[in-house]
Amino acid sequence: MKRRHTGLHAWLVQRVSAVYMSLFIVFFLVHFAVDPPRHYPAWHAWITSPATGIATTAFFAALLAHAWVGLRDVLMDYVHSITIRVVLLATIGFGLTAMGVWVVRILWTRHG
């Protein structure tokens, strides 16, 4: 159990991920404003280039961690039955992990 981590650790995860995601979103929007990829080759080349691929993977890692902390906080405030809370947390944890695997497959495995 990492009980000693919940608290300051979660607070820090939420802030670091928020700052990184904000920077990535600005980067993403600027790219779409300056040079929008209108065709498959341009889009594919851009997002699977090593730099963008790593930045996008890090974005989703930050997003999933941020969603975990946020949803966990919401559940702890509103769901008081421990059984239902644990079931929901497990479902969310499984779902977020699956989404992480899915993104890595999309960005790295399938396209090499």
Add this chain to the structure above:
Amino acid sequence: MPHSPKPRPVFFNLAEIQLPVGALTSITHRITGVLLALGVPFCIYLLDMSLQDPSGFSQVMVLLDYLPVKGALIVLTWALAHHMLAGVRHLLSDIDIGSQLPASRRSAWLANIGGLVVALLAAGALL
């Protein structure tokens, strides 16, 4: 400050309680967070389809042209804009910027209205 004790128990008229603007920003920050989390799998699905092959990419373009999808996109844009503005407000108050009540109320209004303005801009661009 002298004050006479009020008769107890006090029965609040819930319809008369006004939510302070900061509370509205706070609960909206939560609601938009949950909305955005629900939107993530659909965004990953679109990312997946768009990167499969050129026909998948075109399929995503066609999907993004459907009115219900555009509507969902506008709602998600509002959620993202509000969530980010309210989040920046949080980060600033962490380092003691705008944590006094008047500034905090101003920034709460800014987040609530800014989110709507961005949603209107998105609606203007998409519709």
